[in-house]
Amino acid sequence: MLGALPIALLVLTYLMAAASRHEINPNDKILPLPGAMAEAMSALLFKADQLSGQLLFWADTFASLQRLGLGLGISTLCALVVGLLLGALPPVRATFGPLVTAVAVIPPIAILPILFIAFGLGETAKVALIVIGIAPFMIRDIAAHVTALPREQIIKAQTLGANSWLVMLRVALPQAMPRLIQAIRLSLGPAWVFLISAEAIASDVGLGYRIFLVRRYLSMDIILPYVAWIALLAVLMDWVLTRSSRRLFPWAHGVGH
Amino acid sequence: MSTLLSLRNVWVEYGDKVVIEDVTLDIAAGSFVSIIGPSGAGKSTLLRVILGQDAPTRGLILLDGKLLPPECGPDRGVVFQRYSVFPHLSVLKNTVFGLECAQAPFTGRLFGARRRAAIAEAEEMLAAVGLGDSMHLYPAEMSGGMQQRLAIAQALIKRPRIMLLDEPFGALDPGIRADMHALITRLWRDYELTIIMVTHDIKEAFTLGTRVLAMDKRRHDPHAPHRYGATAVYDLPLKKPAPEPALDPISENISITIDTYNNN
Numbered sequence: 001m002l003g004a005l006p007i008a009l010l011v012l013t014y015l016m017a018a019a020s021r022h023e024i025n026p027n028d029k030i031l032p033l034p035g036a037m038a039e040a041m042s043a044l045l046f047k048a049d050q051l052s053g054q055l056l057f058w059a060d061t062f063a064s065l066q067r068l069g070l071g072l073g074i075s076t077l078c079a080l081v082v083g084l085l086l087g088a089l090p091p092v093r094a095t096f097g098p099l100v101t102a103v104a105v106i107p108p109i110a111i112l113p114i115l116f117i118a119f120g121l122g123e124t125a126k127v128a129l130i131v132i133g134i135a136p137f138m139i140r141d142i143a144a145h146v147t148a149l150p151r152e153q154i155i156k157a158q159t160l161g162a163n164s165w166l167v168m169l170r171v172a173l174p175q176a177m178p179r180l181i182q183a184i185r186l187s188l189g190p191a192w193v194f195l196i197s198a199e200a201i202a203s204d205v206g207l208g209y210r211i212f213l214v215r216r217y218l219s220m221d222i223i224l225p226y227v228a229w230i231a232l233l234a235v236l237m238d239w240v241l242t243r244s245s246r247r248l249f250p251w252a253h254g255v256g257h
Numbered sequence: 258m259s260t261l262l263s264l265r266n267v268w269v270e271y272g273d274k275v276v277i278e279d280v281t282l283d284i285a286a287g288s289f290v291s292i293i294g295p296s297g298a299g300k301s302t303l304l305r306v307i308l309g310q311d312a313p314t315r316g317l318i319l320l321d322g323k324l325l326p327p328e329c330g331p332d333r334g335v336v337f338q339r340y341s342v343f344p345h346l347s348v349l350k351n352t353v354f355g356l357e358c359a360q361a362p363f364t365g366r367l368f369g370a371r372r373r374a375a376i377a378e379a380e381e382m383l384a385a386v387g388l389g390d391s392m393h394l395y396p397a398e399m400s401g402g403m404q405q406r407l408a409i410a411q412a413l414i415k416r417p418r419i420m421l422l423d424e425p426f427g428a429l430d431p432g433i434r435a436d437m438h439a440l441i442t443r444l445w446r447d448y449e450l451t452i453i454m455v456t457h458d459i460k461e462a463f464t465l466g467t468r469v470l471a472m473d474k475r476r477h478d479p480h481a482p483h484r485y486g487a488t489a490v491y492d493l494p495l496k497k498p499a500p501e502p503a504l505d506p507i508s509e510n511i512s513i514t515i516d517t518y519n520n521n
Contacts, residue, residue, distance in 0.1 A: 150339075150340035152337040152339065152340040152341050153340055153341065153343060155308070155310055155329055155335065155337075156335060156337070156341045156342075156343075156408075156411070156412075157343075157354075157358075158328070158329035158330070159308070159329045159330065159331060159333055159334055159335050159412065159415075159417070160331060160354055160355035160358055160411065160412070160415060161330075161331040161355055161358035161359045161415065162354075162358045162365075163358075163362060165362075165363070166358055166362065166365045169365050170354065170357075170358075170365045171343060174345045174346075175343075175344070175345050249345070250395070251344055251345050251346075251395040251396075251397060252344075252345070254397065
């Protein structure tokens with residue numbers, strides 16, 4: 001609960017700053033008061049858009065989460081399969097390791113135009129940006145983790161009759177799983193960055209799209225709640241990941257002695 | 258006693274560094290061989306070569322008269338000083354692992370009656386090493402001594418022809434080490450094992466072993482110390498009462514289990 005104190009302080013500071021600005025200029029748009037935010041948001045939350053007939057806030061949330069989920073899902077799958085192969089099989093590492101490293105050091109935003117040209121302005125390019133942005137990091141993380149498994153463990157598994165496949169399936173894979181969840185957690189931040197970037201540049205729905213759209217009207221009363229909503233979603237995902245890791249892999253979380 | 262393992266003029270070289278030089282040994286079935294020697298004298302290398310983790314540069318290794326392929330296999334069990342249990346599996350699952358690998362080479366998992374049989378066998382083995390009450394703990398929840406008991410049970414369930422121990426008790430407290438000595442001696446007798454153990458502790462080597470090998474370099478060139486490898490400079494058979502076959506390993510276990518305070 002101690003952690004809530006700085007957040008409360010921040011909110012309080014904002015309210016005081018907003019109140020003082022509104023005292024000078026009741027029509028101030030830069031720091032809107034909570035009432036104005038509620039009013040602006042209620043239109044997006046509960047009233048169907050005249051053009052599309054959708055509840056915009058929920059349509060934005062759904063579209064963004066779908067892109068994020070697809071991007072994270074594909075990246076996770078890549079990280080698991082490629083990372084495990086790279087980590088467990090030295091010839092594979094020797095062949096494909098440099099490629100993964102090279103892709104990982106390219107700033108993903110730099111290839112966003114390529115993605116738009118190659119995949120069009122639809123969903124594919126946005127999901128691809130997230131995947132290209134975070135998958136190489138996750139792959140390298142998992143590969144490094146698998147490589148670092150003690151040699152003794154692998155030898156022991158072999159003396160217990162495990163072939164290379166079983167060493168991967170029963171020794172490397174389960175020990176890579178908690179690390180994978182950790183990698184997803186660390187990738188959540190960059191994944192959001194790439195999502196918002198892609199939506200800001202070319203989209204017609206999505207949380208990032210809306211923020212950049214209403215920016216033209218200086219609508220801080222919509223931008224701020226949207227940012228808070230994104231933060232809430234991100235925190236929630238992080239919490240779910242941490243919880244599931246603790247529940248599924250208790251051995252990786254320092255079970256009490 | 259018959260010869261189980263033979264090394265014939267085994268050399269191990271890494272680049273131009275000679276680690277083991279011309280080792281010829283016959284190890285009898287049922288013997289407990291301790292290998293001692295200074296650091297860097299190739300004790301662990303010799304063990305790795307027998308294990309199949311490294312291939313000898315020259316020479317032959319024969320198990321039961323057959324040439325041993327340079328890969329690890331279930332006929333040779335191993336216990337390392339550390340890291341030889343799987344941290345993500347409970348004690349019971351760690352022990353069942355060896356049976357699952359043999360019976361399910363593709364899925365690595367057993368179901369139904371075969372699974373129950375494997376679990377029963379693992380439980381029996383865990384009771385024999387004194388972990389009967391800790392089957393559902395993870396290795397991180399156990400002390401070093403308990404982890405080594407688990408590593409032994411894990412290897413033993415495969416009924417290996419030879420058990421290779423690489424400083425298995427080196428990281429343990431003296432009191433717990435004494436308990437482990439009693440345990441390994443009992444298991445060696447009950448299961449009629451052949452054991453090769455590398456140790457730094459000379460007292461341990463002589464207490465446990467029926468034969469002690471001292472590894473060291475015979476020659477030393479001060480200008481190129483790496484050009485001469487180590488070999489078995491002393492080979493001491495110890496006169497000990499022959500291992501008596503146990504009457505009933507299970508009933509005996511109950512009286513010998515040491516872990517009364519659950520602290521080792």
